Amino acid sequence: MSRPVTPTIKVRDLRKVFTVTRREPGLRGALRSLVAPARVEVAALAGISFDMEPTERLALIGPNGAGKSTAIKILTGILQPTSGNCEVLGLVPWKQREQLARHVGTVFGQRPQLWYHLPAVDTLRLLAAVYDIDGRTAERRIRELADVFDLGSLLEVPVRKLSLGQRMRCEVAASLIHRPRLLLLDEPSIGLDPVAKHHIREMVLRMSEQDHVGVLVTSHDAGDIEALCRRVIIVEHGLVVYHDELQTLRSAYLSSKRVRAHFAGPATLGGLPPGVRLLRQDGISALLHVDTRRATIDGVLGLLSRAGELADLVISEPSLEEVIRAVFSGGRLEATS
Amino acid sequence: MAVPWAPARKYVAVSRIQLRASLVYPLDAAGRAISIVLFVVVFLNLWRATYQGAGRSVAGLGLRDVVWYLAVAEVVMLSQPRTAALLAQSVKDGSIAYQLARPYRFLLFHLAARLGDTLPLVMLTLAAGGAAAWLAVGAPPTWWGVALLAVELPMAWLLNFLMSTAIGLLAFSVEDTTAFEWIYNKLMLVVGGVLIPLDFFPGWLRGAATLLPFASATYTPAHLFVRPGGQGALELLAVQAAWIVVLGSALWALYRRGMRRLVVNGG
Numbered sequence: 085m086s087r088p089v090t091p092t093i094k095v096r097d098l099r100k101v102f103t104v105t106r107r108e109p110g111l112r113g114a115l116r117s118l119v120a121p122a123r124v125e126v127a128a129l130a131g132i133s134f135d136m137e138p139t140e141r142l143a144l145i146g147p148n149g150a151g152k153s154t155a156i157k158i159l160t161g162i163l164q165p166t167s168g169n170c171e172v173l174g175l176v177p178w179k180q181r182e183q184l185a186r187h188v189g190t191v192f193g194q195r196p197q198l199w200y201h202l203p204a205v206d207t208l209r210l211l212a213a214v215y216d217i218d219g220r221t222a223e224r225r226i227r228e229l230a231d232v233f234d235l236g237s238l239l240e241v242p243v244r245k246l247s248l249g250q251r252m253r254c255e256v257a258a259s260l261i262h263r264p265r266l267l268l269l270d271e272p273s274i275g276l277d278p279v280a281k282h283h284i285r286e287m288v289l290r291m292s293e294q295d296h297v298g299v300l301v302t303s304h305d306a307g308d309i310e311a312l313c314r315r316v317i318i319v320e321h322g323l324v325v326y327h328d329e330l331q332t333l334r335s336a337y338l339s340s341k342r343v344r345a346h347f348a349g350p351a352t353l354g355g356l357p358p359g360v361r362l363l364r365q366d367g368i369s370a371l372l373h374v375d376t377r378r379a380t381i382d383g384v385l386g387l388l389s390r391a392g393e394l395a396d397l398v399i400s401e402p403s404l405e406e407v408i409r410a411v412f413s414g415g416r417l418e419a420t421s
Numbered sequence: 422m423a424v425p426w427a428p429a430r431k432y433v434a435v436s437r438i439q440l441r442a443s444l445v446y447p448l449d450a451a452g453r454a455i456s457i458v459l460f461v462v463v464f465l466n467l468w469r470a471t472y473q474g475a476g477r478s479v480a481g482l483g484l485r486d487v488v489w490y491l492a493v494a495e496v497v498m499l500s501q502p503r504t505a506a507l508l509a510q511s512v513k514d515g516s517i518a519y520q521l522a523r524p525y526r527f528l529l530f531h532l533a534a535r536l537g538d539t540l541p542l543v544m545l546t547l548a549a550g551g552a553a554a555w556l557a558v559g560a561p562p563t564w565w566g567v568a569l570l571a572v573e574l575p576m577a578w579l580l581n582f583l584m585s586t587a588i589g590l591l592a593f594s595v596e597d598t599t600a601f602e603w604i605y606n607k608l609m610l611v612v613g614g615v616l617i618p619l620d621f622f623p624g625w626l627r628g629a630a631t632l633l634p635f636a637s638a639t640y641t642p643a644h645l646f647v648r649p650g651g652q653g654a655l656e657l658l659a660v661q662a663a664w665i666v667v668l669g670s671a672l673w674a675l676y677r678r679g680m681r682r683l684v685v686n687g688g
Contacts, residue, residue, distance in 0.1 A: 213434035
């Protein structure tokens with residue numbers, strides 16, 4: 085199959101405004117809402133633009149209510165945007181939803197697509213029929229997916245008897261039955277234990293590389309993003325607040341270190357040089373944030389050893405989790421915690 | 422399974438999986454089969470007492486006609502597709518997102534799914550209700566009516582599907598559809614002729630009620646079962662056909678409108 089050279093996803097100034105009825109608390113409020121409901125407009129997306137290249141793995145991250153899921157739903161064509169343009173695989177999702185569905189696989193975190201009382205293989209066969217895949221090709225594909233997602237006999241077990249991790253592997257496999265060119269994962273690892281999360285990520289990664297599938301993932305979990313994606317888009321209040329390589333995001337932040345010092349006895353820190361901030365301190369320990377572009381670790385060590393007798397010292401880099409939190413809280417790549 | 426018309430294959434698959442899922446827990450279907458037997462016993466005693474006071478025939482219907490009429494009406498009621506509740510639930514839990522992001526016609530998908538999960542209900546209630554009525558009052562009044570039921574039961578089912586799905590689609594824009602479902606069910610009982618045959622209503626009320634889709638979905642199949650060649654049979658069939666066309670078009674329009682207004686919960 086020839087791959088398109090145009091972007092897989094092209095989003096321009098996409099806006100989605102929901103009108104919601106605001107319910108007031110209490111009985112009086114409820115009655116008032118009944119007579120004269122207060123309607124407010126909420127912009128879930130306030131004009132976002134981005135591109136995604138074919139076979140790229142891109143993360144869309146942001147706090148709850150940032151507009152990530154709204155974006156995914158517009159990309160699959162199940163929501164119409166209020167304004168703006170968007171093309172997925174050259175199609176306008178909300179106008180060519182069925183056509184698009186043939187090339188896109190979607191996983192919506194905790195929403196089930198598998199028939200709960202039946203073995204997952206039944207749903208896989210049903211979906212194969214829905215995507216007009218003939219019986220033999222379907223069976224071959226099911227075996228392939230069972231192999232990659234390590235499903236084995238799990239496919240024959242009624243879904244209700246599977247653990248969440250096993251079920252999610254089946255869910256993701258089900259979304260890939262028709263060899264989509266693009267996989268949209270909306271919170272794929274939500275609620276999973278670390279081992280199950282790791283499995284899902286590994287398998288999605290393998291599938292993506294093996295079949296050249298583009299992956300767009302929304303997640304709260306920095307682990308999902310680090311494991312899967314090279315590029316990251318951070319949305320907040322329906323706007324793109326950061327859009328670049330994951331590596332750039334990290335290196336912008338790797339210029340900072342956290343230094344935790346424990347003292348053998350009471351210690352007093354003197355004046356802090358530029359680039360060093362005190363994050364926390366009690367009698368015998370201190371946590372410092374060091375901007376290594378403005379201050380040296382050597383200088384900080386000197387400062388600490390003058391403050392008291394050092395018992396222990398930990399120098400660490402901020403986790404991606406903290407980086408993301410910092411982006412949300414400040415919109416700037418400065419540490420806050 | 423070989424299907425002559427290839428595009429239909431996916432819908433047959435939907436019906437089959439839904440049928441299999443409904444057979445996992447057969448208690449629901451069994452419960453309905455038991456209810457229809459109880460209904461027939463209650464109807465028999467209720468109407469036998471009525472007929473003892475009123476004579477052999479009321480509005481042209483005898484005791485045997487009334488019991489068979491009510492048995493057929495109950496088969497329609499107990500095996501009706503419940504798209505409204507299912508759609509409302511999938512909008513609430515967000516799984517509607519999956520249903521919409523697939524290459525099939527959304528309404529045909531639901532039609533196929535409901536065919537699958539109501540088929541056991543139709544078979545069971547028909548068998549149980551038929552057996553109970555037969556034991557209670559003897560063979561069906563006419564064999565013509567039995568033959569016509571093969572057409573009328575699907576028609577009634579389709580009308581109920583159209584109405585229930587329309588209510589379900591309201592869930593795209595309103596938060597809760599249970600009130601609408603409740604009203605719909607009560608209308609079926611009263612002006613649909615499930616509780617009392619519409620033949621016993623005053624003439625003007627019967628005339629008005631038979632023009633409504635609720636009567637087309639229950640009164641028409643039940644009445645034509647006992648009086649297939651009776652006066653007004655053709656009118657009943659014409660009204661029924663008209664409602665299928667009108668409600669089918671309305672459902673399509675409602676779906677188009679709903680897709681523009683859909684708010685998918687969660688996330």
